[in-house]
């Protein structure tokens with residue numbers, strides 16, 4: 662069945678971006694949060710962002726209105742009954758997400774696919790909250806979802822091949838270039854590879870082998886990276902990186918995500934990165 666209308670659960674940073682993306686790509690969308698006010702606030706943020714693009718000459722007034730006309734706000738999950746696909750992007754909390762999935766399962770037609778944008782929770786643990794574990798799949802978008810081309814698609818233990826294909830097809834219809842993983846992979850590809858790269862760069866500095874400037878120069882000139890690891894770490898935020906490494910170490914039970922004490926020290930000193938004007942570099 663072709664997907665026409667999508668329910669996006671969670672109207673935070675990612676949910677709002679995903680809902681806007683769906684609207685921009687011609688889908689009807691309902692965005693739902695724990696209160697209608699939260700969903701309406703997300704709609705207002707979308708409208709402000711689109712208005713800015715109109716003022717910059719990147720979008721016409723008609724295009725803006727057309728996108729907004731396709732997106733509506735809700736304060737509960739009941740609109741799932743009139744949708745064809747769910748993308749859940751609520752708070753990263755297993756108990757909350759399991760509750761959402763159980764309720765969606767109760768309200769939605771039997772064949773409907775539920776995708777989750779979880780960063781690192783077990784997709785199987787979410788799927789088991791439903792009576793349709795074969796129809797639950799991870800679709801991991803990147804921030805901001807309207808801009809970033811990648812969607813990582815990951816199965817749970819029981820996800821069917823049809824569900825994976827449907828998620829891949831939808832990602833393409835959303836203008837993305839997806840990667841489909843073969844096995845359950847809670848944190849996907851990018852977080853794992855990038856996490857270790859950033860950790861290793863920090864170990865080099867912490868052990869006195871090189872300065873951040875030297876590491877950045879080496880990776881740009883020697884590996885053709887467009888940005889050095891410390892420029893990237895400052896952009897991501899040291900606190901965000903640390904939280905991610907702690908989650909990966911515990912979810913994957915893997916000591917390779919251990920980061921040097923230098924990260925803790927810099928966070929204690931308030932050197933969180935570009936957002937506060939100082940990290941490995943000053944801004």
Ligand SMILES: NC(=O)c1ccc[n+]([C@@H]2O[C@H](COP(=O)([O-])OP(=O)(O)OC[C@H]3O[C@@H](n4cnc5c(N)ncnc54)[C@H](O)[C@@H]3O)[C@@H](O)[C@H]2O)c1
Nearest residue numbers: 671672673674675676694695750751752753779780802804
């Ligand atoms: N921020 C990122 O860069 C990023 C990237 C990829 C994936 N993710 C994942 O996307 C999800 C959302 O992240 P975010 O950054 O948008 O978080 P956020 O804190 O901005 O938004 C979470 C939203 O979920 C809502 N919520 C909480 N309980 C709910 C419920 N029971 N029903 C409906 N909505 C509920 C909250 O009110 C809030 O609006 C998380 O699973 C996160 O791991 C985040």
